[in-house]
Amino acid sequence: MTATQDLTALYAEVQHFHARQMQLMDRRDFEAFAATFTEDGEFSHTPGQLARTRAGIVAELREFHRRFDDDPVVRRHWFDMLVVDPQQDGSLRATFYALVVDTRPGAGSRLGPSCLVTDVLVRVDGALLNRSRQVRQDRLLLAP
Amino acid sequence: MTATQDLTALYAEVQHFHARQMQLMDRRDFEAFAATFTEDGEFSHTPGQLARTRAGIVAELREFHRRFDDDPVVRRHWFDMLVVDPQQDGSLRATFYALVVDTRPGAGSRLGPSCLVTDVLVRVDGALLNRSRQVRQDRLLLAP
Amino acid sequence: MTATQDLTALYAEVQHFHARQMQLMDRRDFEAFAATFTEDGEFSHTPGQLARTRAGIVAELREFHRRFDDDPVVRRHWFDMLVVDPQQDGSLRATFYALVVDTRPGAGSRLGPSCLVTDVLVRVDGALLNRSRQVRQDRLLLAP
Numbered sequence: 001m002t003a004t005q006d007l008t009a010l011y012a013e014v015q016h017f018h019a020r021q022m023q024l025m026d027r028r029d030f031e032a033f034a035a036t037f038t039e040d041g042e043f044s045h046t047p048g049q050l051a052r053t054r055a056g057i058v059a060e061l062r063e064f065h066r067r068f069d070d071d072p073v074v075r076r077h078w079f080d081m082l083v084v085d086p087q088q089d090g091s092l093r094a095t096f097y098a099l100v101v102d103t104r105p106g107a108g109s110r111l112g113p114s115c116l117v118t119d120v121l122v123r124v125d126g127a128l129l130n131r132s133r134q135v136r137q138d139r140l141l142l143a144p
Numbered sequence: 145m146t147a148t149q150d151l152t153a154l155y156a157e158v159q160h161f162h163a164r165q166m167q168l169m170d171r172r173d174f175e176a177f178a179a180t181f182t183e184d185g186e187f188s189h190t191p192g193q194l195a196r197t198r199a200g201i202v203a204e205l206r207e208f209h210r211r212f213d214d215d216p217v218v219r220r221h222w223f224d225m226l227v228v229d230p231q232q233d234g235s236l237r238a239t240f241y242a243l244v245v246d247t248r249p250g251a252g253s254r255l256g257p258s259c260l261v262t263d264v265l266v267r268v269d270g271a272l273l274n275r276s277r278q279v280r281q282d283r284l285l286l287a288p
Numbered sequence: 289m290t291a292t293q294d295l296t297a298l299y300a301e302v303q304h305f306h307a308r309q310m311q312l313m314d315r316r317d318f319e320a321f322a323a324t325f326t327e328d329g330e331f332s333h334t335p336g337q338l339a340r341t342r343a344g345i346v347a348e349l350r351e352f353h354r355r356f357d358d359d360p361v362v363r364r365h366w367f368d369m370l371v372v373d374p375q376q377d378g379s380l381r382a383t384f385y386a387l388v389v390d391t392r393p394g395a396g397s398r399l400g401p402s403c404l405v406t407d408v409l410v411r412v413d414g415a416l417l418n419r420s421r422q423v424r425q426d427r428l429l430l431a432p
Contacts, residue, residue, distance in 0.1 A: 008300035012152040019225040023239065074282035076241050076258055078224045080366045081307040095311065097364050099389065099397065101243065101258045103282040109243065109258040114364050114389045114397040138362035138391040156296040163369040167383065218426035220385050220402050222368045245387065245402045247426040253387065253402040 007084070014084050014094055014121065017128045022077040030061040038122060042132040047140065074103040079117070087120075091131065094119040098135065114138040151228070158228050158238055158265065161272045166221040174205040182266060186276040191284065218247040223261070231264075235275065238263040242279065258282040295372070302372050302382055302409065305416045310365040318349040326410060330420040335428065362391040367405070375408075379419065382407040386423065402426040 017036070024033040034054040037043065043057045044050045051060035082096040096119075100112030115138060120131045161180070168177040178198040181187065187195045187204065195204035226240040240263075244256035259282060264275045305324070312321040322342040325331065331345045332338045339348035370384040384407075388400030403426060408419045 008156075008297045008304070009152045011300040011304050012155040012296075016152070016155050016227070019227045019240070022225055023227060072286050074258065074285050076225070076260075076282065078241065080224070080368070081310055081364070082303070083307045083311060084304070096307070097366065097389075101241075101255070103258050103286070105283070105286045109255045109282070111255070111389070111397045111399070114362065114391050138364065138397070139393070141362050142360050142391070142393045152300075153296045156299040160296070160299050160371065163371045163384070166369055167371060216430050218402065218429050220369070220404075220426065222385065224368070245385075245399070247402050247430070249427070249430045253399045253426070255399070 007086070010086075010092070011082070011084055013128065014092065015082060017121070018079050018082075018094075018096075021130075022079070025061075026074075026076050028065065030058045030065075033061065034058045037130045037133075038124065041130050043130070044133070045135040047136070072105060075112075076101045076103075090122070092119075092121040092128075094121055151230070154230075154236070155226070155228055157272065158236065159226060161265070162223050162226075162240075165274075166223070169205075170218075170220050172209065174202045174209075177205065178202045181274045181277075182268065185274050187274070188277070189279040191280070216249060219256075220245045220247075234266070236263075236265040236272075238265055295374070298374075298380070299370070299372055301416065302380065303370060305409070306367050306370075306384075309418075310367070313349075314362075314364050316353065318346045318353075321349065322346045325418045325421075326412065329418050331418070332421070333423040335424070360393060363400075364389045364391075378410070380407075380409040380416075382409055 021033060021036040024036070031054075034041075034057040037054055037057060040053060041057065042050060042052050043060065045064075049060070051057045078099045078101060080097045082094060085093040085095075087093055094117075096117050098115040098117045102110050102112055104110075115135050117136075118134045120133075121128050122131045123129075165177060165180040168180070175198075178185075178201040181198055181201060184197060185201065187201045189208070193204070195201045222243045222245060224241045226238060229237040229239075231237055238261075240261055242259040242261045246254050246256055248254075259279050261280075262276075262278045264277075265272050266275045267273075309321060309324040312324070319342075322329075322345040325342055325345060328341055329345065330338060330340050331348065333352075337348070339345045366387045366389060368385045370382060373381045373383075375381055382405075384405055386403040386405045390398050390400055392398075403423050405424075406422045408421075409416050410419045411417075
């Protein structure tokens with residue numbers, strides 16, 4: 001395969017990886033979601049917050065989702081405009097847009113905050129894993 | 145090609161199949177949409193409703209769209225977070241998120257219900273076809 | 289590779305091209321965005337408006353974005369349902385859905401107009417470029 005063909009195969013692989021990963025998140029299988037990160041993986045969804053290690057990511061997600069204990073909601077993460085840049089060290093940098101679509105009882109679906117996400121992905125035993133993910137809400141790009 | 149390369153090629157093929165299929169639906173070419181199903185294909189967009197065969201799918205879609213006879217609207221189906229799982233029998237199971245974006249006169253675009261969709265796809269004469277599609281609205285996952 | 293494998297590799301390549309291109313647009317790097325068009329490229333985002341050449345596209349985008357001088361907003365273009373049709377002359381015709389997701393201070397994210405976009409893409413020195421892009425808002429499909 002040429003380099004371009006390699007990259008396009010990789011591109012679909014990253015999309016597929018994200019789809020499996022976020023379906024796990026949205027069904028709140030936090031252990032399985034955390035297992036899509038390396039053992040020492042890092043996940044930041046808010047400036048100033050950083051979860052480290054799979055156990056740390058599970059703990060953070062449990063804590064985060066407590067806000068929904070009395071607020072029944074189905075959440076669906078959508079990603080788009082994925083850019084994949086292979087790095088010198090063999091990792092992949094993935095940059096993409098993200099939105100959450102929320103459904104609550106008696107209400108239509110609603111958009112959550114628009115975000116820009118940066119992943120560093122590595123291949124471990126043949127499979128992609130997140131070494132890190134940083135999520136930045138677009139509203140934080142606007143002057144206060 | 146390796147199995148991973150095969151699956152990534154397949155992944156883009158399913159995305160492309162869905163895009164062609166849903167552009168047909170959104171321009172209300174129901175015969176062409178139904179032709180993306182097998183002759184005995186099954187399509188359920190609502191619990192308790194099930195259209196069978198291409199002719200049955202066309203009839204169901206005509207009936208469903210009557211609600212728009214006095215309600216001019218452009219509808220666009222969006223899919224995301226596609227997971228493709230090859231099955232033992234050679235079929236493919238595709239699971240993904242779906243939203244409809246509606247545009248009505250004098251109004252901005254609006255989101256319709258958020259859904260989880262499960263397809264069973266088979267290859268007939270080299271081309272993918274739906275053997276079945278089941279659409280489940282997220283609101284039905286919430287307790288009443 | 290078979291023709292189907294070629295097309296699926298191409299499919300991911302077009303998605304990737306669009307993602308890089310629109311991330312440039314959304315960070316308002318209009319020169320870099322215009323460089324994703326051929327030197328004589330054509331870009332129409334509104335009926336009756338047509339920008340020609342890279343310099344013309346940059347000028348049009350600067351003019352268009354003046355409306356945001358006193359209206360701080362982060363804009364994100366989302367594309368979906370991409371269909372890619374190779375043409376006899378070696379170009380590619382890409383047809384897809386587009387939405388803008390806007391974020392303004394103190395407001396949640398909001399959907400802009402739903403659009404159908406038609407690209408003609410050509411390969412120059414190995415890379416895809418837009419020879420043309422035509423954007424049509426769905427509301428214009430509705431009778432006045």
